[in-house]
Amino acid sequence: MKALIIGAAGFVGGYLIKELSRSGWEVHATCLPNEEIHEECCVHTLDILKKEDILPLVDEVSPDVVYHLAAQSSVALSWKRPQLTAEINIIGSINLLEALREAAKKDIRTVLIGSGEEYGYIREGACPLTESESLSPGNVYAATKACQGMLGSIYARAYKMDIIMVRAFNHSGPGQASIFVISDFCRQIAEIENGMREPVINVGNLSAKRDFTDVRDVVRAYRLLGEKGRTGCIYNVGRGKAAEIRSILDTALSFAKLPIEVKQDPGRMRASDIPLIEPDVSRISADTGWRAGISMEQTVEDTLNYWRGKLMSYGASLGK
Numbered sequence: 001m002k003a004l005i006i007g008a009a010g011f012v013g014g015y016l017i018k019e020l021s022r023s024g025w026e027v028h029a030t031c032l033p034n035e036e037i038h039e040e041c042c043v044h045t046l047d048i049l050k051k052e053d054i055l056p057l058v059d060e061v062s063p064d065v066v067y068h069l070a071a072q073s074s075v076a077l078s079w080k081r082p083q084l085t086a087e088i089n090i091i092g093s094i095n096l097l098e099a100l101r102e103a104a105k106k107d108i109r110t111v112l113i114g115s116g117e118e119y120g121y122i123r124e125g126a127c128p129l130t131e132s133e134s135l136s137p138g139n140v141y142a143a144t145k146a147c148q149g150m151l152g153s154i155y156a157r158a159y160k161m162d163i164i165m166v167r168a169f170n171h172s173g174p175g176q177a178s179i180f181v182i183s184d185f186c187r188q189i190a191e192i193e194n195g196m197r198e199p200v201i202n203v204g205n206l207s208a209k210r211d212f213t214d215v216r217d218v219v220r221a222y223r224l225l226g227e228k229g230r231t232g233c234i235y236n237v238g239r240g241k242a243a244e245i246r247s248i249l250d251t252a253l254s255f256a257k258l259p260i261e262v263k264q265d266p267g268r269m270r271a272s273d274i275p276l277i278e279p280d281v282s283r284i285s286a287d288t289g290w291r292a293g294i295s296m297e298q299t300v301e302d303t304l305n306y307w308r309g310k311l312m313s314y315g316a317s318l319g320k
């Protein structure tokens with residue numbers, strides 16, 4: 001099997017390259033001209049807003065499966081730069097779909113990566129959320145991803161294209177930016193252990209329950225969907241068992257090398273925090289056999305060790 005991963009220089013891309021390569025796939029991956037891809041594969045540069053560049057690349061690589069990861073993926077930035085977010089996530093996706101529609105190879109499977117955020121303001125009692133639950137996006141990023149998914153369904157039906165839509169719930173692991181909660185806790189703990197800050201961890205709402213999956217499980221789901229997913233289908237990807245943020249914090253603190261005080265930071269509280277978000281993952285399980293296998297404890301421990309290593313090499317570079 002030959003894959004073309006669009007937007008592979010981000011958090012998930014490297015893991016997906018490794019997962020596919022390990023499973024014997026030939027992997028081609030794109031990044032923006034100012035980015036780098038460190039995993040072994042055939043690297044191409046591509047900006048999905050330059051629509052004339054996409055078709056020649058697709059025809060040159062002639063992949064069996066295209067994974068579309070390229071996005072403006074920050075919710076916070078989507079409020080500040082709504083036009084940019086819509087341009088990359090909607091127009092960029094249309095550019096890709098149009099190129100795939102015109103590609104010489106007609107049986108390319110496309111996996112569009114969307115988000116659990118698309119469900120948004122969910123009604124009481126809706127969890128676990130099945131893929132048929134209505135979408136009520138609560139931020140600009142989520143709206144653009146819902147739109148991407150709708151476009152995928154439209155192209156699949158209208159042009160008989162082999163397109164699969166994914167709604168990925170929270171995923172985490174070593175290498176993730178510290179704007180995400182597990183990475184944020186782990187980074188703060190590593191900084192405290194390294195003497196870079198007082199032994200106080202700042203936290204937001206600890207009672208919210210969210211569904212966390214290790215990124216290494218998530219990319220395995222993406223591979224299996226590329227191999228066994230049903231054309232035109234939408235798939236939730238998540239553990240299917242939400243955890244209270246408090247329990248994630250407790251797990252992270254249990255790995256800390258010194259006692260740490262917990263401080264609620266009003267700046268980290270969100271006015272409209274939905275108490276529980278949990279997907280139903282029976283569809284992906286039934287169609288591919290996938291289930292999350294890596295425990296939340298393992299994800300937290302590995303992420304903490306990642307930050308410890310990163311701060312150590314940063315310290316070493318400063319001659320500390």
Ligand code: A2R
Nearest residue numbers: 007009010011012013046047048049069070071073088113
């Ligand atoms: O924004 P940057 O400079 O970090 O680059 C991102 C890249 N990207 C683009 N690639 C091609 N053409 C564009 N016009 C364009 N704009 C941005 O897509 C970044 O390298 C990559 C997306 O990676 P992350 O933001 O790290 O997302 P992650 O966590 O790998 O998630 C993969 C997918 C995304 O569609 C998320 O929205 C979804 O999974 O949850």
